[in-house]
Amino acid sequence: MIIFDNHMHLRRDGRYLDAVKEFIKAGGTHFVLCQYPMTQKVIEHKSYEPIFQETLKMAEEIQKNMDVTVYTTVGPYPVDYLKLIDVLGREETIDLMKKGMDQAAHLCEEGHCIAIGEIGRPHFPVDPQVMEDADQILSYGMKRAAEVDTAVVLHTETTTIAQCEQLVHMGEKVGLASDRIVKHFAPPLIYQEENFGLIPSVLASRKNIEEAAFKGTRFMMETDYIDDPRRPGAVLSPKTVPKRTFELLNNNHLSEDELGIIHQENPEKTYHISME
Ligand SMILES: [Zn+2]
Numbered sequence: 001m002i003i004f005d006n007h008m009h010l011r012r013d014g015r016y017l018d019a020v021k022e023f024i025k026a027g028g029t030h031f032v033l034c035q036y037p038m039t040q041k042v043i044e045h046k047s048y049e050p051i052f053q054e055t056l057k058m059a060e061e062i063q064k065n066m067d068v069t070v071y072t073t074v075g076p077y078p079v080d081y082l083k084l085i086d087v088l089g090r091e092e093t094i095d096l097m098k099k100g101m102d103q104a105a106h107l108c109e110e111g112h113c114i115a116i117g118e119i120g121r122p123h124f125p126v127d128p129q130v131m132e133d134a135d136q137i138l139s140y141g142m143k144r145a146a147e148v149d150t151a152v153v154l155h156t157e158t159t160t161i162a163q164c165e166q167l168v169h170m171g172e173k174v175g176l177a178s179d180r181i182v183k184h185f186a187p188p189l190i191y192q193e194e195n196f197g198l199i200p201s202v203l204a205s206r207k208n209i210e211e212a213a214f215k216g217t218r219f220m221m222e223t224d225y226i227d228d229p230r231r232p233g234a235v236l237s238p239k240t241v242p243k244r245t246f247e248l249l250n251n252n253h254l255s256e257d258e259l260g261i262i263h264q265e266n267p268e269k270t271y272h273i274s275m276e
Contacts, residue, residue, distance in 0.1 A: 001256065002275055004263040005031040005241040006201045007118075007153070007184050007222035010058060014227030019238045020066055026239035027246065030069040030267075030275055033059050034118055034153065034184075036227075037077040043087050048076055048100035056112055071273065073117040073153050074107060075141065076100035078134055082122065094133055101141040108150035114271040116145050117153025118184055124157070135170070142181075143174035151180040151271055153201070159186045161194050168196040182220070182270060188212035190219050199270050204236055209244045213253050217261040220270070221245070 005023065008031050010016050023031060038051045045051075052074040059072045076097040084093040104116040119141045121134040138154075145152045154167060168178045178197030183189075186200035188211040201220045202212045212219050221244065223236035245263070248254045254262075264275050 001027070002030060002260070002264045003028045003242045003245050004220065004267055004275070005204075005223055005225075005238070006182070006220040006267065007032055007034050008225045008238065009034055009036045009227055010062075010225075011036060011227045012058070014229055016058075016227065017062065017066065019225065019227055020062055020068060023238040023242070024066065024068050027242035028068065028238070030071070030263075032071045032073055032114070032153075032222075033062070035072075035074040035077065037080065039077070039080045039083045042076075042080060042096075042100075043084065046088075046096065047103075048074075048096075049103050052100075052103060052107060056107070069275065071114045071271065072112065073115040074113050075104045075116045075119040075153070076137070077118065078120045078138075078155055079122050081130065081134060081137070082126070090133070094137060097137045098140050101137070101144050104141075105144040105148045105150065108145070109148040113150075114273055115151035115153050115182065116141055117151075117182070118155035119152060120155040121157060123155065123185075139170055139174055142171050142176045145180065146171075146175040146177075149272075151182055152176065153182045153184050155184055159183055159189065159200075161189060164189060164195045164198055168198050171198075179270065184222065185224055186219075188215060188219070190215040199266065204240045204244045206244065206247070209248065210253065213248050213258075217254070217258050218266065219262060220266050221262065 035055050041051050059070045063070050107113045181198040184201050186202050189195045201222045202208050204221045221241045223240045225238050
């Protein structure tokens with residue numbers, strides 16, 4: 001049985017391979033390694049390329065040593081903007097982050113990554129100017145994703161129905177289909193009239209997943225594990241997605257076929273991958 005975590009971060013100075021072991025031991029088989037924010041390194045190199053390469057190297061290392069399938073997404077983390085402007089100024093920051101979109105798009109085109117992400121907007125209140133710039137950079141990233149026929153993984157302020165509509169509209173304007181837009185850290189907004197066709201990656205708390213499963217199967221599950229030694233087990237621990245999945249199965253909330261839609265069919269369609 002395929003069990004897929006759609007959003008995990010790993011750090012070499014965190015639990016790293018031990019965290020993957022925990023995921024596998026609980027029944028996990030596939031996961032997305034999402035670019036960890038490394039703002040200081042971006043500033044140092046004035047480029048995203050070195051941190052993207054580092055993430056790809058980690059994925060390769062995991063893939064080589066462990067019985068698990070790792071997919072990678074890379075992209076300029078939206079919150080970087082707030083630190084970059086202090087050092088580079090506004091224009092150069094926007095340029096650098098757009099260039100990061102280009103580099104990420106290129107890695108997708110070459111088959112090294114399955115999506116550009118996580119990209120989007122800061123998740124806390126910011127000045128209107130910051131939001132405007134974030135939207136400009138995001139829209140550019142969506143355009144690049146459409147051009148190289150890849151997906152995007154979005155990090156934003158709290159997900160609402162109105163926001164989903166806006167994000168889908170933003171994609172539409174630059175030619176990116178709604179089913180190529182993944183909303184990371186989503187609540188169970190499963191219905192078309194709630195998400196306007198984007199793919200919710202639902203944070204795997206018990207409450208969220210039970211509600212999502214009650215409503216349907218068009219979603220993915222994630223832990224947003226951040227592998228931060230100062231916040232052990234945050235946001236959710238690596239074993240959570242397998243654990244929730246077996247709970248749904250054992251409580252007869254969902255059948256194995258329905259779970260197959262969530263863990264295999266949805267990621268395969270969204271990212272254009274084959275998981276067998
Ligand atoms: Zn994340």
